[in-house]
Amino acid sequence: MENLSRRSMIGMLGALGAMGTAAAIPLAAAPPARADARPGGIPFFGPHQAGIAEPPQAHLQFAALRVDVENVAALRALLGEWTAAAESMTRGRPVGPAIPAPEVVPTDTGEALDLPAAALSVTFGFGPTLFTDAAGRDRFGIAHRQPRAFGALPPFRGDALDPRRIGGDLCVQACADDQQIAMHAVRNLLRIAGDRVQPMWSQAGFNRAAALAPVRTTPRNLFGFRDGTNNIDPRDADAMSRFVWAQPGDGSDWLIGGSMLAVRRIRMLTQPWDGESLEEQEATFGRHKADGAPLSGGSERTAPDFGRAGRDGKPLIPADSHMALAHPSANAGARILRRAFNYADPDMADGTPDVGLFFMSYQRSLVEQYIPMQRRLAASDRLNEYIQHTGSASFVIPPGVRGPGDYIGSTLLG
Amino acid sequence: MENLSRRSMIGMLGALGAMGTAAAIPLAAAPPARADARPGGIPFFGPHQAGIAEPPQAHLQFAALRVDVENVAALRALLGEWTAAAESMTRGRPVGPAIPAPEVVPTDTGEALDLPAAALSVTFGFGPTLFTDAAGRDRFGIAHRQPRAFGALPPFRGDALDPRRIGGDLCVQACADDQQIAMHAVRNLLRIAGDRVQPMWSQAGFNRAAALAPVRTTPRNLFGFRDGTNNIDPRDADAMSRFVWAQPGDGSDWLIGGSMLAVRRIRMLTQPWDGESLEEQEATFGRHKADGAPLSGGSERTAPDFGRAGRDGKPLIPADSHMALAHPSANAGARILRRAFNYADPDMADGTPDVGLFFMSYQRSLVEQYIPMQRRLAASDRLNEYIQHTGSASFVIPPGVRGPGDYIGSTLLG
Numbered sequence: 001m002e003n004l005s006r007r008s009m010i011g012m013l014g015a016l017g018a019m020g021t022a023a024a025i026p027l028a029a030a031p032p033a034r035a036d037a038r039p040g041g042i043p044f045f046g047p048h049q050a051g052i053a054e055p056p057q058a059h060l061q062f063a064a065l066r067v068d069v070e071n072v073a074a075l076r077a078l079l080g081e082w083t084a085a086a087e088s089m090t091r092g093r094p095v096g097p098a099i100p101a102p103e104v105v106p107t108d109t110g111e112a113l114d115l116p117a118a119a120l121s122v123t124f125g126f127g128p129t130l131f132t133d134a135a136g137r138d139r140f141g142i143a144h145r146q147p148r149a150f151g152a153l154p155p156f157r158g159d160a161l162d163p164r165r166i167g168g169d170l171c172v173q174a175c176a177d178d179q180q181i182a183m184h185a186v187r188n189l190l191r192i193a194g195d196r197v198q199p200m201w202s203q204a205g206f207n208r209a210a211a212l213a214p215v216r217t218t219p220r221n222l223f224g225f226r227d228g229t230n231n232i233d234p235r236d237a238d239a240m241s242r243f244v245w246a247q248p249g250d251g252s253d254w255l256i257g258g259s260m261l262a263v264r265r266i267r268m269l270t271q272p273w274d275g276e277s278l279e280e281q282e283a284t285f286g287r288h289k290a291d292g293a294p295l296s297g298g299s300e301r302t303a304p305d306f307g308r309a310g311r312d313g314k315p316l317i318p319a320d321s322h323m324a325l326a327h328p329s330a331n332a333g334a335r336i337l338r339r340a341f342n343y344a345d346p347d348m349a350d351g352t353p354d355v356g357l358f359f360m361s362y363q364r365s366l367v368e369q370y371i372p373m374q375r376r377l378a379a380s381d382r383l384n385e386y387i388q389h390t391g392s393a394s395f396v397i398p399p400g401v402r403g404p405g406d407y408i409g410s411t412l413l414g
Numbered sequence: 415m416e417n418l419s420r421r422s423m424i425g426m427l428g429a430l431g432a433m434g435t436a437a438a439i440p441l442a443a444a445p446p447a448r449a450d451a452r453p454g455g456i457p458f459f460g461p462h463q464a465g466i467a468e469p470p471q472a473h474l475q476f477a478a479l480r481v482d483v484e485n486v487a488a489l490r491a492l493l494g495e496w497t498a499a500a501e502s503m504t505r506g507r508p509v510g511p512a513i514p515a516p517e518v519v520p521t522d523t524g525e526a527l528d529l530p531a532a533a534l535s536v537t538f539g540f541g542p543t544l545f546t547d548a549a550g551r552d553r554f555g556i557a558h559r560q561p562r563a564f565g566a567l568p569p570f571r572g573d574a575l576d577p578r579r580i581g582g583d584l585c586v587q588a589c590a591d592d593q594q595i596a597m598h599a600v601r602n603l604l605r606i607a608g609d610r611v612q613p614m615w616s617q618a619g620f621n622r623a624a625a626l627a628p629v630r631t632t633p634r635n636l637f638g639f640r641d642g643t644n645n646i647d648p649r650d651a652d653a654m655s656r657f658v659w660a661q662p663g664d665g666s667d668w669l670i671g672g673s674m675l676a677v678r679r680i681r682m683l684t685q686p687w688d689g690e691s692l693e694e695q696e697a698t699f700g701r702h703k704a705d706g707a708p709l710s711g712g713s714e715r716t717a718p719d720f721g722r723a724g725r726d727g728k729p730l731i732p733a734d735s736h737m738a739l740a741h742p743s744a745n746a747g748a749r750i751l752r753r754a755f756n757y758a759d760p761d762m763a764d765g766t767p768d769v770g771l772f773f774m775s776y777q778r779s780l781v782e783q784y785i786p787m788q789r790r791l792a793a794s795d796r797l798n799e800y801i802q803h804t805g806s807a808s809f810v811i812p813p814g815v816r817g818p819g820d821y822i823g824s825t826l827l828g
Contacts, residue, residue, distance in 0.1 A: 058623065098638065099704045101691035109688055110638020110703060114631040178623035179593075180634075183758050187767075191688060199765060204758060207534065209472065209592035210625035217427055217528040220594075224512065224524020262476065274605060281515035288697060292515045344597050344618060346759055351613060353601075 004364075008195040042116030043088040046400040047174040047257045048245060051121030051364050052339065053234040055179035057175040060205035060262075060358065062175045063190070064168025064393055065197040067130065071138040076413050078196050082124065082189055083407040092117035095188045098389025109191065112184040118211070120176040122185055124408045125261050128152045144414060147252040149365035150260050150396045154391065164199045165391030167266055173261075173360070177210035177255060200393070201234065203265060205341025205358040218300065222268050222342055222355050223386070226292035229300055232337045244337045244362050246399075255412040257399030259362045262336075262370040265391030266342070268356035273386045284323030284382045294323065306405050322383040325376050325395065334369045338363040356387070366394055424500045426790035441570040455531030460814040461671045462659060463822075465535030465647040466753065472590040474619035474755040474772065475596040476677075477580025477604070477808055479611040481544065484739040486554040490827050492610050496603055498820040503686065504555065506531035523605065526598040533624070536599055538822045539675050539809025542566045544583045559826060561666040563779035564674050564810045570792035571805065577806030579615045579679055587675075587774070591624035615805070617679060618757025619772040632714065633705060636682050636756055636769050637800070639699050640706035643714055644741065646751045657783065658751045660813075663769050668825040669677050671813030673776045676750075679757070679805030684733040687800045699795045700735030736797040739790050748783045750775040772800070780808055 033362070042050045070073050085095040092115065096107030131146040132138055152167065174185035185203070190199060208219045218226040232239045241247065246255040282288055286295055286304065294304035295316045306324060310316050317324050328335050338361045345354040363369040376386070399411045407414075456464045473646065483489050499509040506529065508519030546552055546561040588599035597618070604613065623635045635641040644652045655661065687695070696702055700709055700718065706719035709730045720738060724730050732736050736784040742749050751777045759768040777783040792798070810822045821828075 050757065100692055102696075103691050105689060105691050106638070106703070108638075109684070111634045111636050112464070113634060113704075114640075115622070115626060115629060118626060150759075177625050178638075179620040179758070180622065180756060183769075187684070199761065202761060206593040208529070208594065210623060211472070211627075212529060212532060212593050215529060220525045220527060222525050222594075224520070224522075224527065226528075270523070270601070275519060277517050277519050278514055282516075283519070289520070290527075342594060343594070347613065347616060348728070355597075 004092065014043070015202050017373065035149075041090055041092060042119055042121050044090040044122070044317075044401065045403050045406075047402075048125045048400045049121075049258070049397060050400070051123035051173055051175050052244070052259060052337070052397070053240065054121060054175075055234070056207045056341065057119050057182075057341055058207050058210045059175065059179040059182045060178045060207075061174045061179075061186045061202070062205070062358065062360075063172045063186050064200045065172070065190075065193075066200050067169040067197055069196050070139060074196070074414055075140055076192060076407070079124070079409050079413070080407040082190050082245040083401055085189060085192055086122035086124075086408075087392075087401070088184070089185050089188070089254045090117055091121060093194065109184065109188055112181050112339055115178065115181060118177040118181045119215055120174065120181055120185060122189070123172070123173040123397065125171040125397045125411065126395065126412070127170060129167060130169045133169075140413070142412060145254060147246075147250070147255055147260070147396055149367040150394065151366070152376075152392050153262065153366070153392050156374055158378050158389065159392070160388040160390055161392055162185070162265075163389045164226050167393050168200050168395070170197065171261070171263075171393070171395045179204070179206070186231045201314075203343060203358050203391070204345075205250040205343045207341055217370050221357055222270065222344075223273055223281070223285075225281075225287060227298065227357075228338050228340070229292055230323075231288075232335055234337065239335065240337070243335045243364055246364055250364065255396065255398065256411075259342045259364065260366045260370075261397050262359075262361050262363070262374075262388050263367060263391070263393040263395070264374075266357045266359050267354060267388040267390050269386050269388065270353055270355060283318050283321060284386070285324030286317045295321075297338070318382065320380050320382045322377070325381050326373065329372045330376065332371060335407040336373065340402045344407075363395065387414070395406065417661050422513065426676045447698055449634055455504055455506060456533055456535050457538070458504040458815065459817050459820075461816075462814045463535075463537045463672070463811060464504065465537035465587055465589050465813070466535070466751070466811070467654060468535060468589075468659070469648070470621045470755065471533050471535070471596075471625045472591045472621050473589065473593040473596045474621075475588045475593075475600045475616070476619070476772065476774075477586045477600050477616040478614045479584045479586070479607075479613050480539070480742040481532075481611055483610050484553060484730070485749055485778050486556075486827055488610070489554055490821070490823075491609060493538070493823050493827070494753055494821040496608050499603060500536035500538075500822075502813070503599050503602070504531055506534075509606065510786060513777065520725065523598065523602055526695050527597060529592065531593040533593045534588065534595055534599060537587040537589075537811065539585040539587070539811045540823065541582045541584060541807065542811050543581060543700075547583075549621045549652045554827070556826060558667075559666065559668060561660075561674070561810055563664070563670055563781040565780070567676065567780070567788075568785065569810050570788055571801065572798055573806070574681075574802040574804055576804045581807050582614050582809070585675070585677075585809045592619075593618070593772055617757060617805070618759075618770050619757045624674060635771055636684065636758075637687055637695070637699075639695075639701060639703055640714065641771075642752050643706055645735075646749055648751065653749065654751070655666050657778055660778055661800070662798070664778065666712055669810065669812065673778065674784075674812040675753075675809045675811050676773075676775050676777070676780060676788075677807040677809070678773040680771045680773050680804050681768060681802040681804050683802065684767055684769060689771070697732050697735060698800070700731045700737030709735075717772070723808070732796065732813070734796040736791070736795050739795050740787065744790065745783075745787045748787060750777045750783050776811065800813075 094108030098108035098110045174182045176182040219228040292300035296305035296308040506521030512522035512524045590596040632640040706714035710722040711717035
């Protein structure tokens with residue numbers, strides 16, 4: 001399917017609506033521990049892929065790729081090689097000999113030698129065009145296995161998409177607490193693939209440095225606000241099952257333990273934003289800038305009271321504020337696992353900054369969770385005046401690799 | 415002067431040549447401690463600007479700016495405001511109220527609130543065009559105070575300069591162990607300047623993350639080689655005086671305690687490089703890839719033996735290797751303080767990676783130290799096949815700010 005149709009959404013809404021009513025999961029009192037609390041690295045093998053439930057590392061290197069192989073055996077071979085390489089790198093090892101015999105071309109490019117894993121995770125995803133390509137071809141015989149709640153994201157109101165930053169047959173999300181390590185991972189996977197894939201677009205991003213681990217506040221976005229306070233705590237296994245990991249009965253048994261990824265590159269227009277008063281900035285987010293508390297009062301983790309009015313009789317948290325529209329109460333209880341990174345690319349040709357948020361969220365269903373929420377935000381979010389969505393993609397995230405001999409995507413392609 | 419002429423070089427060569435013969439400073443046994451060993455931040459005030467003698471932090475944000483003020487009083491005012499703001503940020507403080515009264519526009523943009531200084535340093539430099547602009551004007555009455563060993567870099571053989579990445583009236587080098595903190599510093603300095611300056615070009619760069627402080631090896635460049643082994647150890651006060659800090663008698667008393675900065679954006683062509691054998695890669699650098707030892711033997715910090723030949727009678731370290739040509743013995747004893755960062759920008763329009771080294775070196779004399787060394791490298795370096803110099807600039811670095819009430823550049827403009 002080209003875009004997810006309204007029709008395809010209907011089937012699951014009932015089921016998720018029922019879940020939504022039970023979705024008032026108590027929030028943890030403190031944000032999850034940072035990735036650097038794992039000096040031994042993040043295990044690659046497991047029921048879920050790494051790089052989803054772990055708190056975001058300090059750096060992201062993301063790549064969307066076109067697949068140029070023409071049959072499922074060749075695709076399996078590529079994914080098998082990538083699985084071995086990724087597993088090796090997440091143990092802090094090269095992808096193959098970095099120091100071979102003198103006359104031999106090194107397999108690993110070497111820039112991460114001497115370094116530990118630095119919490120590297122490598123996460124792979126399959127785009128809608130892997131199931132059915134733009135020409136309508138079912139190259140790999142998997143079109144009938146595309147999950148019903150997954151497809152290309154529809155157009156959203158206000159989209160300012162750069163055609164060079166859309167979609168992808170495959171994606172790789174490499175995250176680590178060191179930029180060179182994240183970059184090394186993607187570089188070496190591309191090198192292994194050779195002409196079997198072609199990079200379509202890529203994005204580097206960052207989060208608070210791991211060296212600042214003693215700081216436990218919610219990180220701030222480039223508008224200076226704490227961002228992600230209401231996110232799902234990945235230690236909340238119940239919420240992860242309800243909202244993030246594909247379950248038996250969702251319709252695609254091969255995906256059980258996997259997830260769906262929504263990607264939006266959101267440029268933040270710092271110049272108009274920086275000229276606004278504190279009041280306008282806070283009304284836009286629905287939170288206080290100083291400490292992230294909802295405008296209805298309390299501290300950062302106090303539940304917002306959308307009914308509470310100020311002296312003028314208007315709600316203290318504007319109904320069109322970003323928090324009000326993104327809150328589960330405005331989304332039939334639906335929640336997502338947000339795993340975003342800030343980005344700062346070179347300035348635009350006109351000299352204005354090209355900085356913002358590389359938004360990624362993981363959810364069990366794009367159709368029931370991300371898409372309706374983003375429709376609501378696109379229609380009414382007061383923040384829209386200060387942002388532009390310039391990139392968009394979606395990927396279905398296969399479950400984790402069970403151990404040596406297994407490979408990424410085996411439940412779909414095996 | 416537009417470019418440094420051969421004539422202007424003659425005066426100082428004698429003096430520096432004499433120094434060169436005494437330049438065999440013993441190398442420290444281990445690289446200097448990392449910046450993160452300073453949790454309290456790097457002091458802003460002092461005889462030298464910060465961000466030079468400190469080991470490179472994990473992140474760089476560099477900006478080259480055009481100055482649009484027209485008289486020295488306005489330039490002084492700008493530099494005074496910047497001094498106060500930089501000093502505040504290097505203590506982990508905002509540049510002014512981030513949380514003002516509701517109706518007021520925040521002074522600080524806020525994205526570094528909650529965070530410590532993270533070893534932030536902010537270093538300012540003056541380009542040749544601040545002394546005499548492109549139209550030949552002496553806008554600030556300082557043309558006669560331009561140091562004789564300083565000017566625009568001359569063209570070098572093989573230059574592939576992007577006209578949008580050359581020069582600058584002023585530069586700001588912000589370095590920190592967190593990317594958001596480095597970026598915040600430059601963003602807020604630009605905001606303070608408003609229309610008094612215009613960004614010409616900028617560059618983000620990175621080094622090993624501070625979280626990896628237990629790793630003490632020399633960092634690797636994006637070709638996988640340890641890079642900078644022979645660099646001046648900034649703890650070597652004698653070498654810093656001889657090669658980095660301007661001294662009485664150099665000809666510009668206002669510059670004493672300052673330095674000169676050479677900037678070269680060096681794109682590294684990873685695709686041809688990654689296809690070369692280990693032997694060719696090692697011959698290009700003159701070192702072993704595994705441990706950085708010179709090809710003449712020993713370990714990383716063993717002095718190279720350029721006379722030592724292999725079984726075929728040829729020198730083990732090729733005469734055209736990068737190390738051989740950059741070594742003090744090939745440069746009349748001249749040394750520089752290299753303070754480079756790797757960079758990874760978005761891919762080129764043709765899809766090839768735009769990654770490499772943002773080379774910066776500090777030296778007492780561009781004319782006697784950097785320029786002849788770079789001429790030699792440009793003429794013969796075996797590495798030239800794999801790199802492209804795409805950006806170039808030079809800045810004279812005024813001494814440090816002595817304390818409250820002083821401002822950056824006061825000895826030149828005060």
